[in-house]
Amino acid sequence: MILRRLMMLIKYFEVVFNVNVYYNVFQNIFLLINMVRKPMPPEATNRIEFSQVKNAFQVFKNDYGIVRHPNTPFRNPFQEPNGLDPQGYRQYNLTLIPEEMTEADFLQKLNGILVISCMDKDVALPLYNKLKDENSQTPIVFLSMAGGIVQEHDERKLALSTILTYISQHQEGITQVLATDHDHTCGYVKFVLGGTSLAEKLGVTVAEIGEHSKTNEQAAMKSLIAQNAEYYKLKELFEDKLQLALAVIDRQGNVELDMNFNEVLPKKLSDF
Ligand SMILES: [Zn+2]
Numbered sequence: 335m336i337l338r339r340l341m342m343l344i345k346y347f348e349v350v351f352n353v354n355v356y357y358n359v360f361q362n363i364f365l366l367i368n369m370v371r372k373p374m375p376p377e378a379t380n381r382i383e384f385s386q387v388k389n390a391f392q393v394f395k396n397d398y399g400i401v402r403h404p405n406t407p408f409r410n411p412f413q414e415p416n417g418l419d420p421q422g423y424r425q426y427n428l429t430l431i432p433e434e435m436t437e438a439d440f441l442q443k444l445n446g447i448l449v450i451s452c453m454d455k456d457v458a459l460p461l462y463n464k465l466k467d468e469n470s471q472t473p474i475v476f477l478s479m480a481g482g483i484v485q486e487h488d489e490r491k492l493a494l495s496t497i498l499t500y501i502s503q504h505q506e507g508i509t510q511v512l513a514t515d516h517d518h519t520c521g522y523v524k525f526v527l528g529g530t531s532l533a534e535k536l537g538v539t540v541a542e543i544g545e546h547s548k549t550n551e552q553a554a555m556k557s558l559i560a561q562n563a564e565y566y567k568l569k570e571l572f573e574d575k576l577q578l579a580l581a582v583i584d585r586q587g588n589v590e591l592d593m594n595f596n597e598v599l600p601k602k603l604s605d606f
Contacts, residue, residue, distance in 0.1 A: 375491070375492065375495035375499070375565060375566060375567065376495060376496060376499050378499060378502065378567055378570050378571055380499070381503070382496055382499050382500035382503060384437035384440065384500070386496055386500070387431070387440075387496060387497055387500045388431050388433075389493075390492075390493035390494070390496040390497050391429075391430050391431045391493070391497065392430070393489055393490055393493035394428065394430070394479040394480070394490070394493065395428075395430060397428050397453060397479050397480040398426060398428055400480050400521065400522065400525050401426055401480070401521050403425075403426050406425055406426050406427075406428070407425075408428055408429070408430045409427055409428070409429050409430075409476075410429060410430065410431060410432055410435065411429045411431075411475050411476055411477050412443045412473075412475060412476075413429075413476075414459075414462060415427035415458040415459040415462050415476060415478065416458070416459065417459065423455070424455040424456060424459060424460075424587065425455050425459075426453050426454065426455045426458065427453050427455070427458035427459065427476075427478050428453045428478060428479055428480075429453075429476060429477055429478050429479070441504050443473075443475070444475060444501065444504055444505075444507055444508065445473050445475070445507035445508065445509075446469075446472040446473030446474055446475060446507070446508070446509060447465060447469060447472055447473075447474050447475065447508075447509060447510045447511075447512060448475045448477070448501060448508050448510070448511045448512065449461070449462070449465065449474060449475065449476050449477065449478075449512045449514065450477045450478075450482050450483045450494075450498070450511075450512070450513050450514060451476065451477070451478045451482045451512075451514050451515075451516075451581065452478065452479075452480065452481055452482035452484075452514070452515050452516050452520055452521075452522065452581075453478040453479055453480055453482075454516060454520065454521060454583075456516075456518070456583050456585045456586075456587065456589075457482075457516045457581050457583055457589060458476075458478050460583070460587050460588065460589040461514070461581055461589050461591075462474060462476055464589055464591075465512075472509065475508070477497065479494075480521065480522035480525070481515060481520060481522030481523065481526075482513075482514050482515040482516070482520075483513040483514060483515055483559055483562045483563065483566075483578075484515040484520065484522070484523060484555070484558045484559060484562050485522075485562060486523075486526045486602075486603055487526075491562075491565060491566075494566065495565070495566050498566050498568065498571060499566075499571060502571035502572055505571075505572065505575070508572075508575060509575065510575050510577060511568065511572045511575045511576045511577065512577050512579055512591075513559065513562075513563055513568055513576065513577070513578050513579070514559065514578075514579045514580065514581050514591070515555060515558065515559055515580070515581065516555070516580065516581035516582070516583050516589075517541075517546075517547035517551055517552045517555050517580060517581070517582055517583065518541050518546075518547050518551075518582075518583045518584065518585055519531040519532065519533060519540060519541070519547075519551075520532070520555070523555075523558070523603065526603060527603065532551055532554055532555065532606070533547065533548060533550075533551045535606055536548075536550045536551060536554060536606065538550045538551060541584075541585075543584070543585045543586060544584055544585070544586050545584065546582065546584060547582070552580060552582065552592065553598075554601070554606055555580055556578075556580050556592070556595060556598045557598055557599055557600060557601035557605075558601065558602070558603065559578050559579075559580060559595075559598075560578060560595060560598045560599070560600040560601075561600035561601055561602055563576070563578055563600075564600050577593055578593065578595045579591040579592065579593045580592040580593075
């Protein structure tokens with residue numbers, strides 16, 4: 335009797351073990367298919383529903399985890415970015431759409447300068463403040479997530495594409511579109527490179543706090559911004575309202591915008 339029970343138990347574990355093996359094989363095949371199958375951004379004319387936009391924002395909801403600041407508050411695109419934390423440090427700033435926000439609410443607030451920025455603590459609020467200083471009368475719609483306009487994962491590219499295509503279909507009140515990421519080591523780019531900063535990858539020194547990045551890193555970031563802008567078809571979506579910009583930072587709260595993209599060749603991260 336005990337022996338039979340024991341045999342049954344062994345058999346049970348064998349089945350469970352096998353199921354696990356099959357599951358892993360299946361999951362790997364699925365991942366492989368997903369890597370090969372490159373999702374395309376939506377066509378500019380494809381009507382995007384607000385529910386799709388809400389879902390697209392959710393793709394970025396764990397971004398504070400990438401920079402190990404999981405408890406930082408979320409903001410919505412129509413709010414000023416997070417200010418200093420109780421200890422006086424600049425904070426990251428991830429923008430999400432609150433569950434209760436309706437489409438009418440969203441569209442009513444969709445006016446002024448649309449900014450796509452990295453959520454980096456040394457970029458988000460300094461960039462917002464700089465734009466506010468220069469355009470005190472104009473509202474700012476601030477979209478920020480890890481990497482800003484520079485995204486490397488298909489799901490993230492597709493999500494940002496969905497959001498920007500939707501906004502382009504309701505752009506009457508939008509006066510300018512500023513598509514940016516920053517130099518001085520974008521943490522998202524470093525994350526994609528498996529922990530190596532772009533400067534290290536290019537063989538140049540990583541800038542110290544208070545210094546500016548080497549021109550190689552800045553040029554590479556501009557190439558990535560240009561390549562992403564092409565992917566999202568930003569020129570087609572926003573025409574003359576579009577301005578690409580590299581946010582040049584020093585990690586002391588200062589930010590300048592380098593908008594000279596005349597000689598910039600679009601490149602992917604894998605091209606470096
Ligand atoms: Zn960044």
